[in-house]
Amino acid sequence: MRIILNIIIKEFLQLKRDPKLFGVIFIAPILQLILLGYAATMDVNTIHFSILDRDKTTTSRQFIEKFTKSGYFTEEANVNNYKEAENLIDKGKTILTLVIPKDFEKDINRKLTAKVQAIFDGSNGNETSIAAGYVQGIVASYSNKLLLDVQNKSEKKIQNLSTINPEIRIWYNPELKTRKFMVPSILGLLLMVITIILMSMAVVKEREIGTLEQVIVTPIKPIQLIIGKLVPFIIVGFIDIILVLSVMVFWFDIGIRGDFFFLLFSSLLFVLSTLGLGLLISTISKTQQQAMMVAQFAVMMPMIYLSGFTFPIENMPQIIQYITYLIPLRYFITILRSVILKGTGFVELLPQVGMLFFLGVVILTASILNFRKRLN
Amino acid sequence: MLSIEVNSLSKKFGKFLAVDNVSFNVNKGEVFGFLGANGAGKSTTIRMLCGILEPTSGDAKVGGFSVMNEPDKVKQKIGYMSQKFSLYNDLTVEENINFYGGVYGLFGEKLNERKKWVLKISDLKGKENLITASLPGGIKQRLALGTAVIHNPAIVFLDEPTSGVDPIARRQFWELINDISDRGTTVLVTTHYLEEAEFCNNIILINAGKLIAHGTPATLKKDYLKNKIIEIECDDPVSAMNILSKEPFVDDTSIFGNNIHLSVNEIYNSKTQISDSIKTNNKINIKRIDPIVPTLEDVFIHLLEKGK
Numbered sequence: 001m002r003i004i005l006n007i008i009i010k011e012f013l014q015l016k017r018d019p020k021l022f023g024v025i026f027i028a029p030i031l032q033l034i035l036l037g038y039a040a041t042m043d044v045n046t047i048h049f050s051i052l053d054r055d056k057t058t059t060s061r062q063f064i065e066k067f068t069k070s071g072y073f074t075e076e077a078n079v080n081n082y083k084e085a086e087n088l089i090d091k092g093k094t095i096l097t098l099v100i101p102k103d104f105e106k107d108i109n110r111k112l113t114a115k116v117q118a119i120f121d122g123s124n125g126n127e128t129s130i131a132a133g134y135v136q137g138i139v140a141s142y143s144n145k146l147l148l149d150v151q152n153k154s155e156k157k158i159q160n161l162s163t164i165n166p167e168i169r170i171w172y173n174p175e176l177k178t179r180k181f182m183v184p185s186i187l188g189l190l191l192m193v194i195t196i197i198l199m200s201m202a203v204v205k206e207r208e209i210g211t212l213e214q215v216i217v218t219p220i221k222p223i224q225l226i227i228g229k230l231v232p233f234i235i236v237g238f239i240d241i242i243l244v245l246s247v248m249v250f251w252f253d254i255g256i257r258g259d260f261f262f263l264l265f266s267s268l269l270f271v272l273s274t275l276g277l278g279l280l281i282s283t284i285s286k287t288q289q290q291a292m293m294v295a296q297f298a299v300m301m302p303m304i305y306l307s308g309f310t311f312p313i314e315n316m317p318q319i320i321q322y323i324t325y326l327i328p329l330r331y332f333i334t335i336l337r338s339v340i341l342k343g344t345g346f347v348e349l350l351p352q353v354g355m356l357f358f359l360g361v362v363i364l365t366a367s368i369l370n371f372r373k374r375l376n
Numbered sequence: 377m378l379s380i381e382v383n384s385l386s387k388k389f390g391k392f393l394a395v396d397n398v399s400f401n402v403n404k405g406e407v408f409g410f411l412g413a414n415g416a417g418k419s420t421t422i423r424m425l426c427g428i429l430e431p432t433s434g435d436a437k438v439g440g441f442s443v444m445n446e447p448d449k450v451k452q453k454i455g456y457m458s459q460k461f462s463l464y465n466d467l468t469v470e471e472n473i474n475f476y477g478g479v480y481g482l483f484g485e486k487l488n489e490r491k492k493w494v495l496k497i498s499d500l501k502g503k504e505n506l507i508t509a510s511l512p513g514g515i516k517q518r519l520a521l522g523t524a525v526i527h528n529p530a531i532v533f534l535d536e537p538t539s540g541v542d543p544i545a546r547r548q549f550w551e552l553i554n555d556i557s558d559r560g561t562t563v564l565v566t567t568h569y570l571e572e573a574e575f576c577n578n579i580i581l582i583n584a585g586k587l588i589a590h591g592t593p594a595t596l597k598k599d600y601l602k603n604k605i606i607e608i609e610c611d612d613p614v615s616a617m618n619i620l621s622k623e624p625f626v627d628d629t630s631i632f633g634n635n636i637h638l639s640v641n642e643i644y645n646s647k648t649q650i651s652d653s654i655k656t657n658n659k660i661n662i663k664r665i666d667p668i669v670p671t672l673e674d675v676f677i678h679l680l681e682k683g684k
Contacts, residue, residue: 006478010467017507210460214524217456218479219448247654362661375428 003220007228011202015232025198029190029240033183033247040182044130049096050077050088055104055351063100063116066142072134085119095121096131108146172341183252184336185309187244191267192274192329195237196300199278200291203371222372230275237271239263248340257343266335266353272360273328279367283374303329328359330364379531379562380425382635384434387420394420396585398433402564402578403532407557409576410566411676415445417585418566419459422533425564426456439530455532457524458610459539463516469495470504474525497552514545518552525556534557534565539570550575570673581676590680593672601675603627603639604679608650609664610636616654623653630677637668639678 067073076094080083085097099117107114120128206212285291307329331352338344380402387395395417398624402408423429426581427447435444439453464474477487495501498518538546557563581589621629
C-alpha cells in the first residue's frame with residue numbers, strides 16, 4: 001500500500017514539474033468545451049440567398065419579405081438572370097436562389113396556382129434540407145394567408161374545411177438547440193482524450209528514459225506499478241469532469257437534471273476502459289511519438305466516429321451498428337445526454353452502465369495481463 | 377562464500393544466441409569485472425541475473441536464490457544500475473531518493489538514515505532540492521549508484537556505470553565502488569574501459585555470447601599471454617605495422633596511440649630483428665623499441681584475435 005502511494009506521489013510531483021502538461025490537462029479541456037460548445041452547432045440560422053424576381057409586383061415583394069423577416073434568411077443580392085444566381089452559388093455566397101416567375105401576382109389574382117422555384121446548393125446536404133424545410137414552411141404559411149384573405153374578402157362565407165393541426169411539444173430541449181445536445185457529449189469526448197493520452201504516455205515515457213528498467217528490478221510487483229500509475233489519472237479525470245461540468249452549468253447554462261453522483265459513477269466506469277486502452281497503447285509502443293499516433297488514429301478517431309457523437313448510430317449500416325456495441329464512448333455519451341438533459345436514472349440506464357462496466361473490466365484486465373507479460 | 381553462481385546460462389532471442397552456455401562464480405564482497413565488446417552479451421547476462429529476463433536454459437543463484445524459480449526473492453537481494461540513466465530528471469535529488477527508498481520499503485527513520493548516506497557519497501548535502509537534470513554527469517552517476525544501493529543490497533549490478541563520464545569523475549566513481557565492496561557488498565560491474573578492469577578482483581571476458589577468459593587481472597596476463605609484448609614508437613605506425621605483421625616472429629600487432637604493440641613468439645630474440653624489418657622501408661624513422669609489461673588490453677586483443 002505504501003509502495004503504491006509512493007508511486008502516486010511521484011506521478012503527481014512529475015505532473016507538477018511539467019507546466020505544459022499541467023495546462024493541457026486542466027486548462028485545455030475548459031477552453032475546448034467553450035470553443036466546441038459554440039462551434040459544434042448544426043442549427044441553421046442564416047441562410048444566404050439571392051432573389052431573381054421576374055414579377056416585380058407588390059405581391060412578389062410581399063412574398064420575399066416573408067423570407068427576409070423570418071430571421072432565418074439573409075438576402076445577399078437581387079439578381080437579374082440565372083447566370084448571376086449560379087455565380088453566387090458557385091462562389092459559396094449563397095446556398096439558395098428564389099425565382100419568382102412573371103405573372104406571379106396575376107396568377108394569384110386569377111386564383112390560379114402560382115409557382116416559385118427554389119434552387120439549392122446540395123453540397124452540404126444537411127444544411128440544405130433544413131433550409132428547404134424552412135422554405136416550405138414559409139410558402140405554406142403564405143398560401144394559408146392568401147386563403148384567409150380570400151375568405152375574408154368574399155361576400156359569401158366559404159364553408160369551413162376541417163383540418164388537423166398538430167400541436168408539437170418538444171421535451172428536454174424545447175428550442176431544439178444543438179448546443180444542448182452536443183455539450184454533454186463533448187464532455188465525454190474530452191474525458192476520453194485526456195485519459196487515453198495521459199495513460200498512453202505513462203509507461204512508454206519511462207521505457208524511453210530508462211527508468212522503467214530500473215523500477216522493474218526493484219521488488220515492486222507489476223500490479224502495484226499499474227495501480228500507482230492508474231490512480232493519479234483517475235483523479236485527474238475526475239478533476240477534469242468537475243471542471244468541465246462547471247463550465248457546462250455556469251457558462252452554457254445547461255443544468256444537470258439527473259443525479260450528479262450517478263454521473264460521476266458512470267464516468268469512473270468509462271475511465272476504466274479509456275485507461276485500459278491507454279495502458280495497452282503504452283505497453284505496445286516503443287516511443288512516445290508512436291504511442292501518440294496509435295492513440296489518435298487507431299483508437300480515438302474510430303471511437304469518436306462510431307460513438308454516435310458525429311453521426312446517428314441508427315442511420316449506420318447494420319454491420320457497423322454491431323461494431324458500435326464495442327465502443328465504450330457510445331454508452332457513455334448516451335448516459336451523459338440522458339442524465340444531463342432528461343434526468344434519467346440508474347434503472348433506465350442499467351444496460352448502458354452494465355456495458356460500460358463490462359467493457360471497462362475486460363479492456364483493463366487484458367491490458368494489465370499484457371503489461372505483465374511484456375515485463376517478463 | 378559464493379554470492380553468485382552461474383551454471384550454463386543461455387539466452388536465445390529467436391535464432392540469435394545472445395548468451396551461450398556461460399558459467400562462473402562470484403565471491404562475496406569482491407569487485408567482479410565483466411568485460412566484452414558492445415553486443416557481446418554482457419547486458420543480457422546481467423538482466424538474467426537480476427531476474428528481469430528469463431534464461432532460455434541453465435540457471436543462476438544470486439544471493440542464494442534461483443533466478444529461474446525465485447526472481448522476486450532475487451530482486452530483494454540486489455541493487456541494479458542500468459546502462460541508461462535511471463533517475464527521474466524532473467524530480468529533485470531528495471524526491472528521487474524518497475521514491476527509490478520507498479520502492480524498496482524504506483520509510484521514516486530508516487529512510488532518513490540512508491538518505492544522509494546517499495547525499496554524502498554523491499556530495500549533495502544541502503542540495504536536496506536541486507532538480508536532478510541540473511546536476512553534472514559525475515554527480516548524477518554517483519547519485520544513481522547511491523539510490524541503487526539505498527536498501528543495502530547484498531549484491532549490486534552496475535551495467536556500464538562510467539560510460540560518458542569524464543576521467544576524474546570515473547576515478548571518484550571507482551573509489552565509491554571500492555567503498556561499497558569494502559562494506560561487504562558484492563559488486564558485479566560491466567565496462568569496456570580496460571584500465572578500469574585492473575581495479576577488479578576477478579574478471580571474465582565474453583565474446584559473442586561465450587566466456588573466453590576468467591581470472592584475476594594478474595593471472596589473465598600470465599596465463600593467457602605466453603608471448604612477450606614489445607612497444608615500438610615510430611613515425612608512421614600504420615606502415616610499420618603492415619611490414620611487421622608479415623614477419624614470422626610476430627603473432628599479433630595492434631596500435632596504441634602512436635605506438636605499436638607487437639606480440640612476439642619464440643622465434644624472436646632481439647630488437648635488431650624489428651629494426652631491420654622496419655628499415656626495409658627507409659622512410660620510417662624508429663624512435664624507440666622496448667619490451668613492456670602487457671596490459672589487459674594486450675591480453676584481450678590476443679584472446680579475441682585467437683578466437684576468430
